[in-house]
Amino acid sequence: MLSIYPACFFKEDNGYSVIFPDLDLATYGETINEAMSMAIDCLAGRLHWLLQDGEPIPKPSSMNSIDLAAVSTDLGIEPLEAFVNLVSVDVKAYAKKHFEKSVRKTLTIPAWLNNAALEMDINFSQVLQEALLAKVQAR
Incomplete structure (x- = not known):
């Protein structure tokens, strides 16, 4: 409508x-x-x-x-x-x-960064979305 x-x-x-x-x-x-x-x-x-x-x-x-x-x-x-x-x-x-x-994306990050983020229980999708949104809005 x-x-x-x-x-x-x-x-x-x-x-x-x-x-x-x-x-x-x-x-x-x-x-x-x-x-x-x-x-x-x-x-x-x-x-x-x-x-x-x-x-x-x-x-x-x-x-x-x-x-x-x-x-x-x-x-x-x-x-x-x-x-x-x-x-x-x-x-x-x-x-x-x-x-x-939503669109699925595959990405590569260093193993040490992956391990550190997992230990901190970081939501990878949320962090990527926030970073991309900040980058796009700054443009």
């Missing part, structure tokens, strides 16, 4: 800020294409986790009810340009592809 929410796009010196007023949610992209891609990912993630946690899903506002000037004032920004756009995503399909599917 498609979920559609209005998002405020604010052009700034270094890219685009994207705000979902109904969800108290924000993201950013250096280009308009990246900002839209990040908005879709952000929207899918928020709605997916609200559903997972059994939280109520806020009803989307109409595009005409969004006051761009009020949102930018609340954020303390003076955008170069601003507009409201609808962002849509099929949350279940997106989550299945991006959030829920």
Whole structure:
């Protein structure tokens, strides 16, 4: 099922800020294409986790009810340009592809490191996921 929410796009010196007023949610992209891609990912993630946690899903506002000037004032920004756009995503399909599917990886580490990690009862998958996520987010 498609979920559609209005998002405020604010052009700034270094890219685009994207705000979902109904969800108290924000993201950013250096280009308009990246900002839209990040908005879709952000929207899918928020709605997916609200559903997972059994939280109520806020009803989307109409595009005409969004006051761009009020949102930018609340954020303390003076955008170069601003507009409201609808962002849509099929949350279940997106989550299945991006959030829920696990992939098996085989890796090689030194024996001494393996032994030390086993002695400390370290979860290899969790450590790898955390390290990869930190690396990807730093990019």
